[in-house]
Amino acid sequence: MPAERPTLYIGNRNYSSWSLRAWLLMRELGIDFDEHPLRLFSEEFRSVLAKVSPVARVPLLVDDGLAIWESLAIVEYLAERHPQAGVWPADPRERARARAVCAEMHAGFGNLRSRMPMNIEASLPGMGWDLAVQADIDRIVSIWTELRTLHAARGPFLFGEFCAADAFFAPVCSRFTTHAVALPPICDQYRQTVLALPAMREWTDKALAEHCFLPEDEPYRRAP
Incomplete structure (x- = not known):
């Protein structure tokens, strides 16, 4: 049987800058993964992450049961698992x-x-x-x-x-x-x-389609 693809847990695209870093790197370099979006600060966010990680933090990469919740650690793990992908410069x-x-x-x-x-x-x-x-x-x-x-x-x-x-x-x-x-x-x-x-x-397109905003954002939303 083929190995399961790693899963990247991410927060709201509109806000979650840390999620963007890991997601963009994997997507742009062609590293295959499944994504699991979660709404920040929600009960689902806490309950879902509690099942797979000791820390309720995104981005979270889960690969073959291994949970990696720090973006720099995710990057280094990807560099080791995909040495030809170009995660870091060759020199x-x-x-x-x-x-x-x-x-x-x-x-x-x-x-x-x-x-x-x-x-x-x-x-x-x-x-x-x-x-x-x-x-x-x-x-x-x-x-x-x-x-x-x-x-x-x-x-x-x-x-x-x-x-x-x-x-x-x-x-x-x-x-x-x-x-x-x-x-x-x-x-x-x-x-x-x-x-x-x-x-x-x-x-960006998916962030704009989320329609999921923090209350303090209302005065500053773009005109449709």
């Missing part, structure tokens, strides 16, 4: 750098996260901005500018070809769109490139 130095910027994204940018959360359906120009948020934006602009300049000849992504680093910054591309963040041309082009990915368009 060891570039691979180390890609891991570093993913770890920085994973652990940092708290002001941007809290003040400008991912909200695909909403249009919030300038909302949440302050000097601390701008410092996070400036650091991201610095990362994107340096990596795009270094690898421009090899492709349109941070390390030329799409890899985990692009998946980790994909929610930032969405945040910058929602909040109309002004970017230098090289960074804005990168933002548009990520948003144009087929898998990213799929995620």
Whole structure:
């Protein structure tokens, strides 16, 4: 009998930036999986995850009974299980750098996260901005500018070809769109490139079709 496909548990597409990272990486690299969407903060969310994981957190990858609930751990597991998929750059130095910027994204940018959360359906120009948020934006602009300049000849992504680093910054591309963040041309082009990915368009379309919003979003929903 063929082995069961791994299952990726995800939260609402409109909000769940961490879910997007794992989902986009797997979808864009052609890593086969089943998805199990759950509404964040619901009783179903807690009860379903309690059956398969010691932590009620998404994304959650379950493969042959193994539960992996941290996005960086999911990425490393996928890299080991699918060494030819291109999860990380092939060059060891570039691979180390890609891991570093993913770890920085994973652990940092708290002001941007809290003040400008991912909200695909909403249009919030300038909302949440302050000097601390701008410092996070400036650091991201610095990362994107340096990596795009270094690898421009090899492709349109941070390390030329799409890899985990692009998946980790994909929610930032969405945040910058929602909040109309002004970017230098090289960074804005990168933002548009990520948003144009087929898998990213799929995620966005499904997010817009969810019609599942937090109450505080109502004043800021896009006009139909």
